[in-house]
Amino acid sequence: MLMNNVKLAWHFYQQEYRFSHQRLLRWTQGALMLFIITLSQSSANIQTYLNDNLQGLLGADAVLSQQQALTAEQHNDIANLSSKVVTTQQVKTTLTHNGQWQLVKLKAVGQQYPLQGELLTSASLQDKGQVTASGPQQGHIWLDARLFASLSVEMGETLQVANQQLIVSRILQHEPDRLMEGHTVDMRAMINQLDMKRLNFSSDLIHFRYLIAASSAQIEQLTTWQQQTLPAAEIFHKQGNHPLSLFWKRTENFMGLASIILFFMAAIAIEQLTQVHMKKDQYFSAICMSLGASNTTGIQVSLFKWLISLLLLVPVVLILSALFHWLIIDWLSGTFSALQWQINYPLIAKSLTALLAVFAIFHAPVWLSLKNNSVAKLFSGVNKGFSHWFSKLSSIAVLTGVTLTYSDNGLLTLMMVTATVITIALMIVISWSSLTLGEKLTQNISGLVPFSLFMMKQRLINKSTQILGVGLCAFLLLFTLMLLKDLGQTMSSYQRQHDGNVMVSQATQPQMEFIEHWASDKDIAIRQTKPYMHAKLIAINNQSLAEFTDKPSDSLATFSRSIRLHWTDAIPLNNQVVDGTWWETNTPKWQQISIEQEVMTDLGLVLGDWLTFFIGQQPSFR
Template sequence: MPANNSAKNSPLRKNPIRNSLQLAWHFYQQQKHHSSQRVLRWVQGILLVFIVTLSQTSASIQAYLSHNLANLLGADLVLSQPLALSASQHAELAAMSQQIVLSQSLTTTLTHNGQWQRATLKAVADDYPLQGELRTATSQGGQENVSAQGAAVGEIWLDSRLLAALGLRLGEQLSIGGHRLTVSRILLHEPDRLMEGHTVEMRALLHRTDLQQFRATDDIIQHRYLFAANAQQISTILQWQKTHLPAAQVHHKHGAHPLALFWQRTENFIGLASILLFFMAAIAMQQLTRAQLQQQQFFSAVCLSVGASKQTVLHISVLKWLFGLLLLLPQVLAISALCHWLLLQWLQAQAFAQQGAAGSFANLAWQPDIALAVKTIVASASIFLVLNFPLWLALWQCSVRQLIQPQRRSISNAVLFGCATLVLAGVAAHYSDNGLLTAMLLGSMLASIALLLVLSWLTLSLCEKLSQPFSGILPFALYMMKQRLLSKTTQILGIGLAAFLLLFTLMLLKDLGDNMAAHQRTHDGNLLVSQASSAQMADIQLWAAQHAITIRQHKPFMYVQLTHINGGQLADVMQKPSDSLATLSRPVRLHWSEAVPGNNRLVSGQWWHSADTNWQQLSVEQEVMTDLGLQLGDRLGLVIAEHYVEFSIAATHAYQSGAGAITFWLQMPPAALTHIKAPHYSMASLELQPEQFSLLGQLWQQHPSLRMVSLQELTQRFDSSLALVTRLISGFAGLIILLAGVVMVSSVHAVEAKEQKKNSIILSFGLSKRTCLQLNIIEWLVTGAIAATGAIVATWLAGLLIYQSQFSLPYHPDIGWLLGTLAVILSLVTGLGIVLSKNSLAGSVRQLMAE
């Protein structure tokens, strides 16, 4: 057969791999300066830098945390729980280990000369520290000393911030609950700080004998037992703990850092948010695919006409893409390494700025993980491969016939959509650890996409219909946009999504801060009591009555520790990190109420009746149910005051606004109180006049362990977290802007040839370049207007949904701000669009003749 012979004898057949490589390299070199290839490099580069930096930073933090665990535990094993060990438990544990040292801690409010500051007191005896160094100083910024023991009886050591906050000096006396202690040293570092590592709480160290003077009930003191033990003893103690003290928290040198899950979750959240980046990249790559298609198909048809096989043609195209990716890697790795280093520097700076916030990252080391980088790049390359698949499919379907009978063969939209969906689903599955959050994020994204699609179609169709009877530039521009609905919609989608993301991240953060502060003031008073014992609450009520202070809410609770789900240990049943799980690993509050509280609504199941004899039932908050994958009827094992009680889930509830902010994850029937003996506490909110805040000192003097926080403090804490998040989000927003720019470039590029031709034809009618420019401006204005409107409406909807479901706050966006945003987006899109359309405006009649 002549055709077969020619194929067999073709040069490509003699050494196919080498020839394909050479040809691919040759064409890569030829095409690398083409704008479509440049844009493709940008898309792939930005995503690679993002993913590699994220994984490297996360790996550095995890490596640091495991190193930190080994060094900052101050013991081989630490067991902590609210209550002290019984004598028999202590004896058993002592027999299993080499030494046990007890440290007690209590969060309290210290007062001095009318100033107060919340702090954690740590009480130790002469056997402390067990391992590591206890470092102190005798003056502010003075020489650091290693102390062999903790504070002596009658002395207290404060950290320098606490000293400054109370306006104290060394040698002065601090009165706690009527008991006076001398401030003798500045506390710089305790070896067992790991557990406090991620809080911003100020600290003080005193002798255990002094703590007993504060009349603090035993159950509000956290008891931490530090063990010296070998590996064998550690595993024995762990086994023992599972059966004897399942509610206790245990950390040991071979275990996971308590912050590890938190950081895993942070990485997952950022990763999940990156779905949006991938979506935009998918749009950009589809636009590029369309732009390259004709040229690549022509090349393939020519190759086929000279006897090359389809496989060879495909090899060349894939290899060409691979060369592009490989040659991008040195730059990607260098930039990612730099970003990784900068991020770690930033985290360290945050640690210093916030004195212990973010997990004391002062010693975070920059250590690139090459194996991880390779893994990440391979995973990302697979994603790009899938996004490029439609182009290769179109090449596979190409034939010589195309040269004889030129035909427009486009890529099936179903294939493009399928590939993008596959990629996005893969990314979502990889990073998702929380069903509700993933659903909300994807849901709002899908809603905004649908909204943008509908809005584009409606606006363009309607405007085109209405302007049909008229002539002029505007009706023509609208008509042309309607004719190019698909490519225009893609363009609008890219820009609109980017704008939506930016608005969503920046505007919601701004509004959230404002709304939270305002709401708290209106509904919850300006002082929140987060934990008061019965005696303390009685005194608060008396104090409030004396000073005509309103108590807005008052709700009782007891502390419980979730240990089992449907008979299985919590740690065994729950593998995926979530907010709920992180909180439930510590004791949580259990409330009781006859009826559904006013600020709750029943989501599913049935609330108990007063006549109900079954007291072992619970109502669980909806988000906790989703996070932990719980269902009605599931059994939860709770340890309450050292007793194990099993409840079944009878109902789920959700927060609703209007009746105060104090709500509980777990609630039970009041009938259960007759069966459970445990200390009762209260949460309450009060409304104080500004001048009444000075009266708080009196209350704290009386009850140092009373947990109260003022609105001012709350908002300060909130603001500092918000500032941290805003900075992170701003970095992310920078990436979004960059990708939005790339999407615009690629969308302009995809229709550049068509646009150039259109402009040339307009010039051939004797019209000027000014007309072309006017048309271009109108097109970008319409594109920008639809995209911005879509983005704003989507942000508004997402705001409504998220505020309502997450914070139960009404969402009132600032209209002036929205209109301003609309104007900014419109001018930016139009300006950038015109700059990018420079090439398509450079058409001429000469070009039409040359074709």
């Protein structure tokens, strides 16, 4: 009997295939499935990429950083929270070779390093980076490319650090935990942890960093533990302010909202179509039952028909979603290099199951009405009972579920939902009151106008769902367009601030010429070029630094060494003047300098102070 019902369902599906309500339902369901599957596949692809990228950039889920080593007890506490902890030590020191010297950040790592991401090294400056399983062996030192070049060192030569001989064995190209150390252009070198002990640096010079693999819950626990036990230590974690994460988070917020809006529109359409379907299926089942079929046959045929309609949509949706997914990834690969198109099959199955469940809930009133109503009632199509309310409640339940699932930002979603509800209320009030007022005002003018208004009011009651549906769809469409406009503006402003994905930290004049030539050949815009000279601050208001202030500060420590002094005519796009004025062209007082606000405060400087730099000769800047 079941096979017979499947055959009947297939037969009636074919008969109804070209009917407008079936076609509309197919398009609505297909569009929604296509959107959801493409979105979930693209999101998963980007999430995986970002996760790998974050691992490569951050090197750990969390990093605890402080000047001292952890005590055994503190170490135990962390080990209880996470089984994977890797320690690195850093010290700032000067390396010399054949009369060349450079201030470097020397990092000591053990065999467990790196914890996450890839450590890239090469055998020569020209080589591409190769993934290296762990840090340097004892007695070896790896230098970054700039340091390697600036010390004019050759591979296999030895460097002397604190009377210890270290062999230069690799060029350090990428350390996965670099970003979490903060943005810096310091030259870098890496040695083995055991060598660090032998170098015998004073303990107050060594900075300890603990790379920790941790889940979100563990990160929370770790943060609480750090605040209670080590308030002076710093903790960085993945949920922090990584620009790519933040940007993607914003995009996800938007996508979530767009999904909710789309679902709202689809829900209105499906709910409307369910009414048509309910009448159609009720009528069909009533005929079948009047000809000897049981209720079960009616329900089964309706169920199979619904299932066949969806199952036949799936291959089309999958092919189209794969295509759109590929197009999106291809487009995004311009921004996210090495982003690859990958199909996530379990996710497809999950999304399809969820969608089928949602569509089933929307369609459930049809089956309920077949189960609960008598044949005569099914013929009359009266539908004010349980299935009517179930239909409404199930729609609300589905929409609530979808809102909760897709909403990444509660406030934003609440604002959107509130705006929708207010719009519905306004539509009802304005339509009703304007028609009522119009009817009353025109009563004495002509019989036709008030009659038309009266009829419109009657239609408003009868067709309220349709009118609200169309109105709401128009509102949601406008809302989406406004949201897209806002997002576009945010993205372009974000791009203005963070444009560019390659930074060359140092280039000589011939190298710069080559870069400019190459960029012009490849049609690549160079966002900013910052020429610089090494300059050393020697006096403030004609007082030596020691005389000017005796308060120790980070800025003072930085200024006690040579700094990179940049110059430019115009304010860089990603900078802004917070106080004072930018120098004018051809001003006789050209010796002006702008300093970061934080440094001004740190050193206690005010506008008009004189700074004296040593740059070959001794010009002054104010």
